Amino acid sequence: MAAMFGILAACGVNNVTVTGTYPTPNVGKLPLKIAVYYDEALRDFSYIEYTETGKEEFDIHSGQSHIDLFNAILPGMFEQIVIVDSMEEAKGTGVDAVFAPAIEEFQLALPYKTKLDMFEVWIKYNMRLLTADGEYIADWVATSYGKTPTETFRSNEAGINEAAFSALRDLGSSFSLNFARVPEVRDWLASR
Amino acid sequence: MYNYNYKVKSGVTGTGIAVLFTVALASCTTTTIDEFRQGETGIESHESIVILGRRQASNYETREDFVNCVGEHVNQGENGINVVPEQEFVDALFPWFEPRTAPLRTQDLERLMAESVVAEKLDEFGIRYIVWVDGFTETTGRTGSISCAIGPGGGGCFGFGTWEDDSRFDARVWDVDALTSVGTIRADATGQSYMPALVIPIPLIARVEANACSSLANQLKQFVRGS
Numbered sequence: 001m002a003a004m005f006g007i008l009a010a011c012g013v014n015n016v017t018v019t020g021t022y023p024t025p026n027v028g029k030l031p032l033k034i035a036v037y038y039d040e041a042l043r044d045f046s047y048i049e050y051t052e053t054g055k056e057e058f059d060i061h062s063g064q065s066h067i068d069l070f071n072a073i074l075p076g077m078f079e080q081i082v083i084v085d086s087m088e089e090a091k092g093t094g095v096d097a098v099f100a101p102a103i104e105e106f107q108l109a110l111p112y113k114t115k116l117d118m119f120e121v122w123i124k125y126n127m128r129l130l131t132a133d134g135e136y137i138a139d140w141v142a143t144s145y146g147k148t149p150t151e152t153f154r155s156n157e158a159g160i161n162e163a164a165f166s167a168l169r170d171l172g173s174s175f176s177l178n179f180a181r182v183p184e185v186r187d188w189l190a191s192r
Numbered sequence: 193m194y195n196y197n198y199k200v201k202s203g204v205t206g207t208g209i210a211v212l213f214t215v216a217l218a219s220c221t222t223t224t225i226d227e228f229r230q231g232e233t234g235i236e237s238h239e240s241i242v243i244l245g246r247r248q249a250s251n252y253e254t255r256e257d258f259v260n261c262v263g264e265h266v267n268q269g270e271n272g273i274n275v276v277p278e279q280e281f282v283d284a285l286f287p288w289f290e291p292r293t294a295p296l297r298t299q300d301l302e303r304l305m306a307e308s309v310v311a312e313k314l315d316e317f318g319i320r321y322i323v324w325v326d327g328f329t330e331t332t333g334r335t336g337s338i339s340c341a342i343g344p345g346g347g348g349c350f351g352f353g354t355w356e357d358d359s360r361f362d363a364r365v366w367d368v369d370a371l372t373s374v375g376t377i378r379a380d381a382t383g384q385s386y387m388p389a390l391v392i393p394i395p396l397i398a399r400v401e402a403n404a405c406s407s408l409a410n411q412l413k414q415f416v417r418g419s
Contacts, residue, residue, distance in 0.1 A: 025286050025287050026284070026286060026287075026309045027287070116251070149253050149255065170290060172286070173286065173287030173292060173293050174287075174292060177293060
């Protein structure tokens, strides 16, 4: 087994691009026009998992999948969504607020390292809600978790993708249910 | 409240003695079904059920394949019941039935039904019962060894391996109209698998999970129909 992983590691880094389709949430829409800004760090986000000897083992690209997730859930949460390429672009759109998500941390647990029959992914986010002029409305931390059991004939790449997909789906569910419960967001909504 | 318990020992016939012995070994599975009824049940032809896997536990996850297997068995046959596929239901009800947000008790379901979007969707699907399947299959007692070698003249394996599989699954049935739990069915299946290798390995696999699936589904069908 160790020899097999040694051979794999010697072959170089394995690229994993997280893919999946996300459902639109069935929640009451808030009467808001929201601009969404995906910065370069989120769009190009990737995480590198290293072997115990410090070699690059997996390069996991999840930026596009995060964009796909937010593009699926936000139209179900708000009356109108405008995607902007910069914070400056949001100024002229007449939006109520600008939403800018950021990934702070990504962790991966592989079954042959943890000795558990699970692929697990944890992701920590910094969610920011700003006015069109870039002023602070709310700034909060969200975490998500996804796991998938090991299966015969399933590759490590497929297991990682499945666990990451579950984590993103978990983010989508908690974000869509808890957005209006974030204290600063709740106060901002009440003040409108 | 009623509690039923029965055991099923599966057996298969074959033509030759060797085949019979082999298949008999391979099909050596014991399945025990327990039924615990807490309320009356019954279902109309226009009503449906949904079978969902519990995925809250940290150390295991109810496999989607098993849940789909139970759903297919419940849906088939002359007394088949309409089953809404798990993924279709969970996607349509997103984000209310995700691992972190799904109701764990019937009181939670009552709160969930207060959400008009949830109640409307359940009504649209015609859901009468929600069945929560929770469990996993564990492999224990792995013994023996098989060695394989390859050379210029060919290759082959020699040896013997054996292991035991144990499947334990619970199916809790919630009545969506009454917002109560109406019962639980438990399936426990065990079986020994063998892998003799004489030049080529011959897997004689006990179909433990498949037997747990079919037994649980048959009992669930009868339970929901109230027969």
